[in-house]
Amino acid sequence: MSPKRALTRNQALVLQTLTASEEPLSAYAILDRLRDDGFRAPLQVYRALDALLQTGLVHRLDSLKAFVACAHPHEHADEAMVAFAICESCGRVWEFSDSKIEDRFAAWAAAEDFVTKTTTFEISGLCAACRKAQGPAGPGV
The missing domain is CATH 1.10.10.10 (Winged helix-like DNA-binding domain superfamily/Winged helix DNA-binding domain)
Structure with a gap:
């Protein structure tokens, strides 16, 4: 930052x-x-x-x-990796950083001699509230 x-x-x-x-x-x-x-x-x-x-x-x-x-402008200032979980139904977004994932990616990049500029992970799925609203049958049923 x-x-x-x-x-x-x-x-x-x-x-x-x-x-x-x-x-x-x-x-x-x-x-x-x-x-x-x-x-x-x-x-x-x-x-x-x-x-x-x-x-x-x-x-x-x-x-x-x-x-x-x-969501956390001061918490991941020194971390290169930011991840987002995005609910496909309601559009809510959760932002997080995880040092273990970042460490694993850094180890892969080092092994492959790959220099990263930025790393952003986006995970799409359904949040708990949307899954609950869809009922026990689940999506598409």
């Missing part, structure tokens, strides 16, 4: 929007929510997101082409 710096107005608004959201948001969804605050173009959102990504305050979920506010 980069050293702390003050956020611009647009960065602060984008971060607030993501923090208040219960699900990941695309850049266009963020733009729609911030139109009353003077956002008119996707570029405004993308610039703010780029800066927030660099500081580690926001994560991009590649599988969803969406963004979430970092």
Whole structure:
């Protein structure tokens, strides 16, 4: 994570929007929510997101082409690996870091002489609440 710096107005608004959201948001969804605050173009959102990504305050979920506010901005500052569990039904996202998984991946990378830039794991499935709501028959039955 980069050293702390003050956020611009647009960065602060984008971060607030993501923090208040219960699900990941695309850049266009963020733009729609911030139109009353003077956002008119996707570029405004993308610039703010780029800066927030660099500081580690926001994560991009590649599988969803969406963004979430970092749930633990200070807890995984020194860890290279961040993982996300994403419920396919309700869209809720859990963020976590696991030093054992990170160690295993680092050992693999070292053995293969593979230099990583970033490591993000995305796990999709169903959360307990959605499984319970579907009843004992389970999904697709």
